[in-house]
Amino acid sequence: MYSAQFDFSVALIIGLAPALGILYWSMRRYDVPFTQYRLFDDRRLFGGFAVGMMFGAIAAFIEVNVASIIFVLAASLMFEESFKMVWLNRKRYRGRFDTTFYGIAVGVGTAAMLGVATVLRYLSGGAADFYTPENLVLFSLYSLSLNLIQADTGAIIGFGASRGETIWPFVKAVLVRLAHTLMLLAFIVPGTGEPWELIAVVTSLAFAGILYHYVYTVLLPGTLPDDIRQAMRREKRRARKARV
DSSP states (O other), X not given: OOOXXXXXXXXXXXXXXXXXXXXXXXXXGGSTTTSSSOSSOHHHXXXXXXXXXXXXXXXXXXXXXXXXXXXXXXXXXXXXXXXXXXXXXXXXXXXXXXXXXXXXXXXXHHHHHXXXXXXXXXXXXXXXXXXXXXXXXXXXXXXXXHHHHHHHHHHHHHHHHHXXXXXXXXXXXXXXXXXXXXXXXXXXXXXXXXXXXXXXXXXXXXXXXXXHHHIIIIIHHHTSOHHHHHHHHHHHHHHHHHHO
16 A cells, blocks of 8 residues: 555655754844844754764664664763764864854764654554554654754853763763663553553653754754853844844
């Protein structure tokens, strides 16, 4: 009934849509017309997103082919965050305020492919079982949760790299992923069933969303140099006066 191309398209939408949405929402305040000029490099932003996707595909391949929950936990907590730490602390990125932005791009790129792989893994057990409203909502919420938490830890590590810090931001990112993954255990472990899978996903989504609010309202503005923040405040005041 469903072709392989259709299945892949659905998986791609579920994995990519939240990644692109979060990336756009995170960056929009740091681009024209919110600022006088773009505060990030397009090539580095989308290059980081592409690199994250490639790494996510590799991580997903390893996780799919090693049927061990312990390994999946170890991979998500150490392998993925270690990659972000290494990538964002390279000489080209370390000490730059915009590295925090690129951390989000790498994070959602990784999450997008992991989300795609999760859907395809489920579809391999039977497409007819997947295409129900309950499953589509469940996996869409899971993908959103995964993208948010990867954006969160990417921003944490990126913010640390922008300040010349390495180990502590990495430790915080791993602890965040540990908490998030433990919340998702009922979804990750096969055969748990409803309503526990949905409860697990919704709980993890709430946790990731609260942390993203901190990233969006504290870390992203905080990564900017003082002169840029002051200029943005002046522009905002001018815009308010113009509307009045």
